Amino acid sequence: MMYTVLLPAAGSGKRMGAGQNKLFLELRQIPILIHTLRVFEQDSKCKSIVLAVKKEEQTFIEQMLIKHHITKVVAITEGGAERQHSVYACLKSSPDQGIVLVHDAARPFIKQVVIHQLVQTAEESGAAVAAVRAKDTMKKVENGIIQETVDRESLWVIQTPQAFQYALLEKAERLADKDCFLGTDEAMLVERLGEQVHIVESTYDNVKMTTKEDLLLGEVILNKHKQGD
Ligand SMILES: Nc1ccn([C@@H]2O[C@H](COP(=O)(O)OP(=O)(O)OP(=O)(O)O)[C@@H](O)[C@H]2O)c(=O)n1
Ligand SMILES: C[C@](O)(CO)[C@H](O)COP(=O)(O)O
Numbered sequence: 380m381m382y383t384v385l386l387p388a389a390g391s392g393k394r395m396g397a398g399q400n401k402l403f404l405e406l407r408q409i410p411i412l413i414h415t416l417r418v419f420e421q422d423s424k425c426k427s428i429v430l431a432v433k434k435e436e437q438t439f440i441e442q443m444l445i446k447h448h449i450t451k452v453v454a455i456t457e458g459g460a461e462r463q464h465s466v467y468a469c470l471k472s473s474p475d476q477g478i479v480l481v482h483d484a485a486r487p488f489i490k491q492v493v494i495h496q497l498v499q500t501a502e503e504s505g506a507a508v509a510a511v512r513a514k515d516t517m518k519k520v521e522n523g524i525i526q527e528t529v530d531r532e533s534l535w536v537i538q539t540p541q542a543f544q545y546a547l548l549e550k551a552e553r554l555a556d557k558d559c560f561l562g563t564d565e566a567m568l569v570e571r572l573g574e575q576v577h578i579v580e581s582t583y584d585n586v587k588m589t590t591k592e593d594l595l596l597g598e599v600i601l602n603k604h605k606q607g608d
Contacts, residue, residue, distance in 0.1 A: 380424070380477070380478055380498055381425070381426045381477065382424060382426070382475070382477065382479065382480050382494075382498045383426060383427045383428070383429065383475035383477070383478075383479050383480070384419050384425055384427075384428050384479070384480045384481075384482055385429050385431075385466055385469035385470060385473065385480070385482070386415065386419075386430050386469070386482055387462050387466050388400075388402055388430055388431060388432050388458070388465075388484035389431045389432050389436075389457070389458020389459070389465045390462065390465075394589050395589065395590060395591065396590075396591065400436060401485065401589075402415075402485060402588075403439075404588075406597045411485065411588055412440070412443065413443065413449070414487035414488075414601075415482070415484050415485070415486065415487040415489075416428065416444075416449045416452075417447075417449070418489055418491070418494075419451060419482075420448075420449050420450065421491075422491050422494065424498065425451060425494075426451070427452075427453040427454075427473075427474060428449075428451045429455075429456065429469045429470075429472050429474075430452055430454070430455045431456050431457070431458035431459075431465035431468050431469045432456075432457070432458055433457070437455060441455070453474055454472040454473070454474070456469055456471070462563075463552075463562060463565075463568075466481055466552070466565060467556060469481075470548060470549060470552055473545070475545070477544075478498050478542055478543070479542070479543055479545050480494065480497065480498065480501075480540045480541070481543075481548075481565050482540040482541075483539045483587055485587045485588045485589070486539055486586065486587050486588070487588070487597070488582075488584050488585055488586065488597070488600050488601075488604070489509070489540060489585050490581075490582060490585070493540070493579060493581045493585070496579045497540050497541075497542040497579045500542070500577050500579055501542035501543055501544060501577075502544070504577050505544050505547050505569075505575070506541075506543050506544070506547060506548075506569050506575070506576040507541070507542045507543075507577040507579050508537055508540075508542075508566045508577075508578060508579070509539060509579055509581035509585065510536060510537045510538060510578045510579070510580065510581060511535065511581055511583050512534075512535060512580075513534035513536055514583075515531075516528065516531065517529045517531055535578055537566065538581050539564070541565045543565065543569065547569060547572075547574060548565060548568075551565065551568035551574075552565075552568060554572065555568045584600045
C-alpha cells in the first residue's frame with residue numbers, strides 16, 4: 380500500500396536554543412530536515428510528501444529541496460502556532476485520501492520497516508502509532524511527592540510516525556479544531572473519538588532532535604546506521 384507523509388516542519392526549536400529552526404542544523408554536513416526527507420524520498424511506497432513550514436522560511440526550504448534533489452514534495456503549506464495546527468494544515472493540502480502518515484520532521488532516524496508496518500496496520504485497522512516500551516521505573520508524582528509506582532508493563536513511549544486512514548484523521552482533526560482541543564500527538568485526537576489506535580513497536584534510536592544533547596546522540600546513530608545497523 381502506498382502512502383502520503385505529512386511532515387510538520389514549522390517549529391521554532393526553542394528547547395534546542397540554536398536561535399534558528401533546529402531542522403536547519405546539520406548532522407554530518409546535512410540539515411536534519413533533509414535527513415528526514417531522504418527517508419521518504421528513498422521509500423518506493425511513499426508517493427508524496429506534504430510539508431508545513433513557516434512563511435518566512437518557505438523560500439529557503441524550497442532552495443534546500445532543489446539542492447538536495449528532493450522530488451516528492453507535492454505541497455508546501457503554512458504551519459500554525461502549534462504542531463497540531465501545522466499537521467492539520469498539511470492534511471488539508473494532502474492530494475491523497477488513502478493512508479496518511481504524520482511524522483515529525485525532527486525525527487530523522489525512522490526505519491522503513493517500521494513505516495511499512497504502520498501503513499499496513501493502519502490499512503487494516505484505521506490507526507497505528509510507533510512506540511517503544513518504557514525502560515525506566517515510572518512513578519506518578521504530585522508536588523514533588525511520589526503518589527504511586529505505575530506498572531511499567533503497560534507503559535509505552537509514543538513516537539511518530541503515526542499512520543491513519545485519511546477519513547479518520549480528517550474527522551479527528553476537524554472535531555479537535557471545533558472543540559479547541561489541543562493534543563500533543565494525533566493519536567490523542569483519534570482516541571477522543573473512541574476509536575482504537577494500535578501500537579507498532581519502533582526503535583529507541585527514532586529520537587526527536589529536541590535539545591542539544593540529541594545532536595550528539597544523532598551523530599552516534601548516523602555512524603551506527605552507516606555501519607549497516
Ligand atoms: N507550530 C509548530 C510546532 C512544531 N512543528 C513541528 O513539529 C515537530 C515536533 O515538534 P517539536 O520537536 O516540539 O519542535 P519545535 O516546536 O521546533 O521545538 P520546541 O517545542 O522546542 O520549540 C517538529 O518537526 C516541528 O518543526 C510545527 O510544524 N509547527
Ligand atoms: C508527537 C510526538 O513526537 C510524540 O512523541 C510528541 O508528542 C511531540 O511533542 P512535542 O511537545 O511537540 O515535543
